[in-house]
Amino acid sequence: MAEVYPWQDDLWQQMAGRAQHAHAYLLHGPAGIGKRALAERLMASLLCKQPAGLEACGTCKSCLLLAAGSHPDNYILEPEEADKAIKVDQVRELVSFVVQTAQLGGRKVVLVEPVEAMNINAANALLKSLEEPSGDTVLLLVSHQSSRLLPTIRSRCVQQACPLPGEALSLHWLATALPDCSAQERVELLTLAAGSPLAAVKLQAQGVREQRAAVVEGVKKLLKHQQSATQLAESWNAIPLLLLFDWFCDWSSLILRYQLTQDESGLGLEDMRKVLQYLAQKTTQEKVLNIQDWILAQRQKVLGKANLNRVLLLEALLVQWASLPGQR
Known part of the structure; x- marks a missing residue:
């Protein structure tokens, strides 16, 4: 059934x-x-x-x-x-x-x-x-x-x-589907799944919270010049390419939103708020829009199952990301 x-x-x-x-x-x-x-x-x-x-x-x-x-x-x-x-x-x-x-x-x-x-x-x-x-x-x-x-x-x-269910209904269902997760972890998973409860369960099974933590830590090291774009691109080999592009696309949108509103509550999940606020203050809207356009174009290629060199693609993404906090 x-x-x-x-x-x-x-x-x-x-x-x-x-x-x-x-x-x-x-x-x-x-x-x-x-x-x-x-x-x-x-x-x-x-x-x-x-x-x-x-x-x-x-x-x-x-x-x-x-x-x-x-x-x-x-x-x-x-x-x-x-x-x-x-x-x-x-x-x-x-x-x-x-x-x-x-x-x-x-x-x-x-x-x-x-x-x-x-x-x-x-x-x-x-x-x-x-x-x-x-x-x-x-x-x-x-x-x-x-x-x-x-x-x-x-x-x-x-x-x-077929619309998304409401957040309250999704979280109520996830409490039964993911009983070993805390309420806060279920909120994070639902956010990472863009509000789709079944996708949240799938992400939990894939270890997405651990993958996300590794990516966030890597981005921080990249911006502090503690790790190179090439090293990071190679270390993220086990993380789905589409997931990475979804996160960077989301982060670029949150930077733009903050630049327009100065609303800290609109900076997404706690793990990247300070980083995104810093980037919003250190770069121009034009640079963010340019990298977002590039990310969206590459994301479409990933969705279209194009034959891409994964490491070179991620390296190009990270080089552009590292260049954001430059002259305004």
Whole structure:
């Protein structure tokens, strides 16, 4: 059975309670809020032969086959390897499934996640099935970055926004999910996860607080000329590249905010407040804007799975960061 999250109650009633279902849904929103679980829950309900209200019964033949991963009218499309693209050949196999007759005489349900992982050829191959799916087929597309999708993909789906849960609800859920963490640690994890509770749990499992501490200490040593950009870049080899760029992008934004407002409470987590305040006072808005533009451009390359030299990229980032406290 798919996980059920308390912040999805209204979404679930809205989607599962439809008298007639659309042929394609696009569930979009930030990563780490349970969109995949919501899609799987809806998938089970749509395939169930004797649903109990809005929920799948869990005991009919269809539910048992789905639980065993052998339902003939269910198809899940995702990258063959983590963080890789969904290829056109994979989509062609999906299209072949869509045009077949349902073997159990009911619906066919397709789940694609993340849909933005499709390359341009794969996305174009999917368009025909989205426009005219065969028989009683429902396609559930899950996207963490819907802005990266072709407009033609978005326009062929009923778009369902999945917003972040409120902080209080997220922290209440995290108290159960991460009972060994203190209340302050859970707040920090949720902040690092940009408010996504499931992402906070994942970050805790990855040791993100320890990684963050190492990066913060390294940045301080860099600014004090106690460690070189090259040494730091090599020492951060185990830290995800996207995570590093997210942090530096966030820090540049916080510097700009402080330069405009002089509000110390808006400097983010405690670990970098003094550093960011110092940089805000020692550099110009123009320099911060320039490095932020550069960080955002490189971050897009990382998201696009570009073939990058990790150490050289980080070294370039750190050299620019070290140059911030210069002449105003």
